[in-house]
Amino acid sequence: MDTILYFIFAVLYIALLIWGLIGIRKYDLAKWTSVIYLVLLPLIYDNGILATGKWIGEGELLERLNFSRFCLHALFTPLLVLYSIGTLQESGIEWAKKKWLITLGIIYTIGLMVLEFSIEVVGLEIEVVKEYGVISYSNVEEATGPPIMVLLVSLILIVASAILWKKTKWPVFFIGAVVMTVGSAVPINVGSGALTNAFELFLIFTLIWTKRRLISNQLNTK
Helix, strand or coil: CHHHHHHHHHHHHHHHHHHHHCCCCHHHHCCHHHHHHHHHHHHHHHHHHHHHHHHHCCCHHHHHHHHHHHHHHHHHHHHHHHHHHHHHHHCCCHHHHCHHHHHHHHHHHHHHHHHHHHHHHCCCCEEEEEECCEEEEEECCCCCCCCHHHHHHHHHHHHHHHHHHHHHCCCHHHHHHHHHHHHHHCCCCCCCCCHHHHHHHHHHHHHHHHHHHHHHHHHHCC
């Protein structure tokens, strides 16, 4: 069952990427919120590898492909911090356009990348895992909760989305951030390993929707 779910997730991520890019202008691609398109790419890869693992089969190839999942997660997920700052800028919040905030956001993002690589990737040992019909390679040391990096990114998402909601009356971003945070932090036993990925999909959907909403608002004000 999970194999089918991961395949569906991969297809839906591709659909979100296409939807997000439809009609977008070069001017909009130059904004910080456009990093969401980069974040989508490893999510497509992640779910694609999980969906096809049982056909690739155990071995060095699948192990390397799964190790890349951890590396891409560490490299791209922190970019959501810059996305968050971008939403505040595009909503017209003047202090969000200050150079000091952009600089701080970039430093924070790079710091999260370094943190995730040092804690989760460097010295990582993965072993084959077979559950719910999926064959993958996962961390030998089972995690007791969401990674610190994810929690720190979630904090920025929630704060930024709350500010955006107050400024623009747009709650979608906030709902996505809260649902993702709660879904990652609270263990839910539903007989599937794909639940966290479903929460991630919902979050990205709300972020793409928010990006398009901001573009639409800017077009309407011109």
